[in-house]
Amino acid sequence: MNKRIAFSALSIVLFLFYFIWWLYLKQFVPEPYTALNDYYADTYGIMAGVGGLIGLVVATKYGFLKSYVGKAITFFSLGLISQFLGQLSYTILFYVYDIENAYPAFGEVFFLATIPFYIFGLWFIGKASGVSVSLIGFKNRISAVLLPLAMIGASYSLFLRNYDSQDLPFNIVFLDYVYPIGQAIFFSLALLIFYLTNNILGGVMRSRVLFILFSLLFQYIADSLFIFETRAETWYPGGPSDLMFVISYFLMTMALIRFENIEDELRKRREANVSN
Amino acid sequence: MELVKEIVKEQSLIIGENLARQMAIESGVVKFNSSKIDDLTVTEPNRDMAIEKLIGSYKELFGQASVEVCMNVIKKFPQKK
Numbered sequence: 001m002n003k004r005i006a007f008s009a010l011s012i013v014l015f016l017f018y019f020i021w022w023l024y025l026k027q028f029v030p031e032p033y034t035a036l037n038d039y040y041a042d043t044y045g046i047m048a049g050v051g052g053l054i055g056l057v058v059a060t061k062y063g064f065l066k067s068y069v070g071k072a073i074t075f076f077s078l079g080l081i082s083q084f085l086g087q088l089s090y091t092i093l094f095y096v097y098d099i100e101n102a103y104p105a106f107g108e109v110f111f112l113a114t115i116p117f118y119i120f121g122l123w124f125i126g127k128a129s130g131v132s133v134s135l136i137g138f139k140n141r142i143s144a145v146l147l148p149l150a151m152i153g154a155s156y157s158l159f160l161r162n163y164d165s166q167d168l169p170f171n172i173v174f175l176d177y178v179y180p181i182g183q184a185i186f187f188s189l190a191l192l193i194f195y196l197t198n199n200i201l202g203g204v205m206r207s208r209v210l211f212i213l214f215s216l217l218f219q220y221i222a223d224s225l226f227i228f229e230t231r232a233e234t235w236y237p238g239g240p241s242d243l244m245f246v247i248s249y250f251l252m253t254m255a256l257i258r259f260e261n262i263e264d265e266l267r268k269r270r271e272a273n274v275s276n
Numbered sequence: 277m278e279l280v281k282e283i284v285k286e287q288s289l290i291i292g293e294n295l296a297r298q299m300a301i302e303s304g305v306v307k308f309n310s311s312k313i314d315d316l317t318v319t320e321p322n323r324d325m326a327i328e329k330l331i332g333s334y335k336e337l338f339g340q341a342s343v344e345v346c347m348n349v350i351k352k353f354p355q356k357k
């Protein structure tokens with residue numbers, strides 16, 4: 001069995017496990033704060049951890065940190081691993097030290113680290129995809145500045161406009177600002193890369209790069225939904241935002257796995273060209 | 277041919293040495309003499325044909341983006357070589 005099939009099978013099994021679990025909670029568990037909900041919220045990060053480890057294996061194919069593609073895959077993988085470690089930290093606080101509602105705790109260091117990891121991943125995938133060439137044009141350079149600013153402005157407007165930081169400790173205020181703005185930055189970079197490379201990116205890598213960008217859209221939706229639910233005090237373990245995180249981790253994992261089978265696709269394309 | 281080596285080396289910075297070597301070999305214009313990325317022999321005597329086939333091979337990966345990388349190497353390469 002080759003690596004791609006093994007990695008894909010593992011990821012699909014994990015995803016189906018957590019997806020079916022979530023459906024079960026939705027359908028058969030009316031109260032949102034049962035032990036089953038807690039176990040769900042405390043363990044779905046495994047999807048991200050496994051995805052991150054898979055990604056690091058895939059990155060070795062591209063020389064790990066010795067190439068742009070290798071660096072991109074490595075940083076996206078580290079982002080996934082950070083998500084897993086963040087959740088693991090809170091799980092340990094709850095089950096080992098019996099501390100409920102520990103936010104903000106040490107685990108936030110890992111969740112915060114996801115943002116620069118994804119930004120670096122996007123930086124390098126952009127360099128590999130021809131962003132440097134596209135930035136020669138003046139219009140594109142303006143877009144490169146305006147799009148992130150617009151996204152930061154939109155995030156501020158959505159999440160921080162009526163934010164009241166009075167009586168809140170500095171660390172909470174800091175995180176409440178950094179998360180939506182940091183997520184806006186990585187998501188706007190993803191949009192920018194899509195826009196700047198649309199006419200220049202081709203070959204077998206095009207679909208792979210687009211898949212990564214698509215998975216980051218889901219990560220952004222998951223993060224935004226989590227912030228909304230938390231602010232509205234409607235978040236509960238095993239709820240909609242947890243499912244969105246599971247989906248986003250799964251999509252990112254599958255996107256990274258697709259970098260494993262470049263040779264197969266190249267061979268099929270050549271065979272198709274020969275037969276034509 | 278130095279230009280071919282530079283193109284392969286530049287592509288290796290983007291996609292890694294293993295894939296850069298593989299694509300270069302599959303272009304049919306180079307063979308590698310050792311595991312070093314720049315230790316290669318160009319088997320195609322026609323310079324322009326060699327470069328065209330090499331670029332065509334890398335183009336399969338990132339499309340025009342790969343072509344632009346190769347063109348940037350060619351532009352920077354001294355003309356006399």
